[in-house]
Amino acid sequence: MSAPSLGVSRMKSMLSRLFQPMMMDEVDMPTTYLWVGDESYSACINPNTGRLFATLWHDGYGKFDPVHYVTIRQARRVLSYDRPFRIRLGSFPRLTFEFFRIKCHSMKEAQAEVELLLDAWQIT
Numbered sequence: 001m002s003a004p005s006l007g008v009s010r011m012k013s014m015l016s017r018l019f020q021p022m023m024m025d026e027v028d029m030p031t032t033y034l035w036v037g038d039e040s041y042s043a044c045i046n047p048n049t050g051r052l053f054a055t056l057w058h059d060g061y062g063k064f065d066p067v068h069y070v071t072i073r074q075a076r077r078v079l080s081y082d083r084p085f086r087i088r089l090g091s092f093p094r095l096t097f098e099f100f101r102i103k104c105h106s107m108k109e110a111q112a113e114v115e116l117l118l119d120a121w122q123i124t
Helices: 002-018 072-081 107-120
Strands: 034-037 041-045 052-058 063-071 086-089 094-098
Touching (some): 052 107, 072 094
Antiparallel strands (some): 063 094, 086 094
16 A cells, blocks of 8 residues: 555655756746837747736837737726726637836836736736
8 A cells, every 4th residue: 555655655756856846036936927029129928837927118208008918808808897907819729908108217126016906907
């Protein structure tokens, strides 16, 4: 009886290592958002799944334009919070939402605003 239980525990440890998050923050929690880009354009992705959440670009006049990428199920939830001014059908089943421009001093501030929206809309 002990031999099969040893195999099960070994299998559980192997599976937990396989599905362990690839990136962790400073308090050993999985990193949900990773921003890739520069001061004029950046993309928000999940480093553990490679999924694109949003893009953000600077218009050159002190405002940042975010575009959010959501599934149809997430779109229903987002539409209960806010009304976008532009909705586009991306590669199915993705939709792109453009809500507003963000007036900030830096790309870091605009990224923090987008992350707050993604958390409020429960897009992970």
